[in-house]
Amino acid sequence: MTSEWEVVVVGAGPAGLTAALVAAQGGLQVLLLDAQPGPGGQIWRGAAAGQKGAAGDLLREVASHPAITVLSGAEVVAAEAGGRTHLLSVTSAAGLRHLHAERIILATGATERFLPFDGWTLPGVVGAGGLQAMHKGGLDVRGRRVVVAGSGPLLLAVAAGLRRAGARVLAVAEQASLPDVAAFGMAAARLPGKSREALALATGLLGVPYWADCAVVSAGGQDQLQSVTLRRGRREITLDCDWLAVGFGLVPETRVAALLGCPLDGAGAVQVSAWGATGVPGVYAAGEVCGIGGVDGALLEGFVAGCAASGQMERLRDAPRRAALQRRFQRVLERSFALRPDRLPTPSPTTVVCRCEDVRHGQLQPFTDWTAAKLQTRCGMGACQGRVCGPACETVYGWRFGGVRAPLAPLPLAHLLEDPSTLGPP
Amino acid sequence: MPELTLDGLRVTARPGTTVLAALQNAGLSPLRRSLSGEPRGALCGMGTCSECRAVVDGVTVRTCLTPVRNGQDVRRLLEVNRDF
Ligand SMILES: Cc1cc2nc3c(=O)[nH]c(=O)nc-3n(C[C@H](O)[C@H](O)[C@H](O)COP(=O)(O)OP(=O)(O)OC[C@H]3O[C@@H](n4cnc5c(N)ncnc54)[C@H](O)[C@@H]3O)c2cc1C
Numbered sequence: 001m002t003s004e005w006e007v008v009v010v011g012a013g014p015a016g017l018t019a020a021l022v023a024a025q026g027g028l029q030v031l032l033l034d035a036q037p038g039p040g041g042q043i044w045r046g047a048a049a050g051q052k053g054a055a056g057d058l059l060r061e062v063a064s065h066p067a068i069t070v071l072s073g074a075e076v077v078a079a080e081a082g083g084r085t086h087l088l089s090v091t092s093a094a095g096l097r098h099l100h101a102e103r104i105i106l107a108t109g110a111t112e113r114f115l116p117f118d119g120w121t122l123p124g125v126v127g128a129g130g131l132q133a134m135h136k137g138g139l140d141v142r143g144r145r146v147v148v149a150g151s152g153p154l155l156l157a158v159a160a161g162l163r164r165a166g167a168r169v170l171a172v173a174e175q176a177s178l179p180d181v182a183a184f185g186m187a188a189a190r191l192p193g194k195s196r197e198a199l200a201l202a203t204g205l206l207g208v209p210y211w212a213d214c215a216v217v218s219a220g221g222q223d224q225l226q227s228v229t230l231r232r233g234r235r236e237i238t239l240d241c242d243w244l245a246v247g248f249g250l251v252p253e254t255r256v257a258a259l260l261g262c263p264l265d266g267a268g269a270v271q272v273s274a275w276g277a278t279g280v281p282g283v284y285a286a287g288e289v290c291g292i293g294g295v296d297g298a299l300l301e302g303f304v305a306g307c308a309a310s311g312q313m314e315r316l317r318d319a320p321r322r323a324a325l326q327r328r329f330q331r332v333l334e335r336s337f338a339l340r341p342d343r344l345p346t347p348s349p350t351t352v353v354c355r356c357e358d359v360r361h362g363q364l365q366p367f368t369d370w371t372a373a374k375l376q377t378r379c380g381m382g383a384c385q386g387r388v389c390g391p392a393c394e395t396v397y398g399w400r401f402g403g404v405r406a407p408l409a410p411l412p413l414a415h416l417l418e419d420p421s422t423l424g425p426p
Numbered sequence: 427m428p429e430l431t432l433d434g435l436r437v438t439a440r441p442g443t444t445v446l447a448a449l450q451n452a453g454l455s456p457l458r459r460s461l462s463g464e465p466r467g468a469l470c471g472m473g474t475c476s477e478c479r480a481v482v483d484g485v486t487v488r489t490c491l492t493p494v495r496n497g498q499d500v501r502r503l504l505e506v507n508r509d510f
């Protein structure tokens with residue numbers, strides 16, 4: 001494979017797939033890469049090219065376009081912005097390789113926010129989107145008892161998806177208040193196409209209790225999850241279950257962007273112009289890396305970034321209007337599911353916060369910032385490199401995570417020895 | 427259908443599934459012990475948390491990012507008693 005590309009798109013979710021297709025239609029040679037074993041991103045994980053519906057159509061068009069090369073199982077672990085070309089270091093089963101890209105479109109999506117509570121480290125406690133992802137990866141959930149908890153519209157999508165797959169969803173526990181959730185529902189229904197989707201969701205969830213204003217207290221079990229305790233008002237309820245799927249919204253995955261030097265906005269998302277341009281010349285961004293807004297926003301932003309990166313400005317006439325609509329929806333989403341401290345799980349002094357290094361809440365409480373805590377306790381220095389405890393500490397302690405360094409993922413030592421430059425100076 | 431070995435147990439898995447799903451469907455939980463000895467299993471399902479690590483054909487990988495292949499030898503970190 002050559003290492004010079006006109007455009008490299010990082011992330012093959014809805015945003016990246018669209019951006020790659022549109023840029024290729026504009027006459028550019030495109031490399032589309034993703035860490036997952038196949039394209040589709042979080043929402044279309046495991047979808048097949050050509051299957052019925054939008055996902056299948058887009059996957060087929062991307063797979064058959066002669067100007068697009070798709071590289072799956074390839075993770076960007078280092079990135080450096082340059083004047084005319086940018087440099088990406090990519091790890092895959094084939095080893096480490098370096099790519100030069102005239103333009104980069106970042107479509108790295110988002111990760112789930114996890115919050116620590118007693119028992120959250122038990123096997124069987126997983127992310128809400130996480131359980132959905134595991135199911136799409138082949139996990140059999142038929143007949144299993146699942147409690148879905150945390151915050152955000154993803155909980156509903158997950159609950160409906162698991163139920164369709166044969167799971168017994170015992171309850172959906174949402175920390176936001178019922179009026180806020182209802183306000184979100186109304187805003188969503190006003191978007192084109194959304195009301196039918198909402199109806200399908202609601203039908204898929206008939207008979208599943210939906211508890212707003214509900215906090216997760218703890219998970220119980222010995223070597224394996226056995227039960228979860230929730231708090232509604234003053235009442236505590238314990239449910240026996242096989243899986244607790246719990247997530248507190250999504251966090252933009254901005255690590256590659258950070259290595260390239262792209263400025264972030266106040267909410268920690270990549271800052272972009274109306275045309276998807278980041279603060280770094282030649283680097284564009286699209287989808288949830290620019291803010292959490294769901295699949296429709298991701299598709300639209302992918303289209304805009306693909307057009308802009310390939311100079312097809314004439315195709316963008318209608319984009320500002322659609323983007324304004326989408327942004328309005330995004331703001332309602334943020335407001336409706338804003339995390340409320342009194343409805344969040346509270347860690348006890350012995351609750352593990354950093355799972356990789358087993359750092360506990362009691363050890364972290366004395367610190368006032370991320371760097372000091374990291375240096376003294378090793379919080380964030382394990383295999384996940386702060387990807388789990390970073391967002392958690394941001395919510396629990398108000399610390400801004402600022403520890404992005406290459407390599408972004410653990411690499412086999414052999415790869416590093418072959419190519420020590422990947423580590424760069426500290 | 428790919429046939430693989432999980433901690434010595436022979437299983438078949440549908441093509442396109444992950445090694446993580448194969449482990450979970452076989453009831454092999456937990457996947458590792460933490461530094462202080464706590465049992466741990468997969469968390470994120472998408473390559474972020476590294477809690478799903480296992481040794482596949484001698485290499486430690488995130489099993490949620492690893493598709494099943496015929497003849498794979500999968501061992502939990504619990505089993506190889508090795509951790510990072
Ligand atoms: C775990 C999870 C499950 C979800 N499930 C659903 C669902 O079932 N239904 C729903 O409506 N919404 C779901 N969502 C919400 C979903 O994020 C959006 O609706 C939509 O997928 C966003 O599209 P995107 O293109 O912006 O990003 P994504 O679809 O998230 O795609 C981003 C891609 O970038 C890749 N990537 C990131 N960093 C790198 C790197 N360094 N190197 C290489 N590749 C990289 C990722 O592997 C990923 O495939 C889920 C979110 C998460 C986090």
Ligand code: FES
Pocket residue numbers: 468469470471472473474475476477478479488489490491
């Ligand atoms: S389950 Fe989190 S990395 Fe695999």
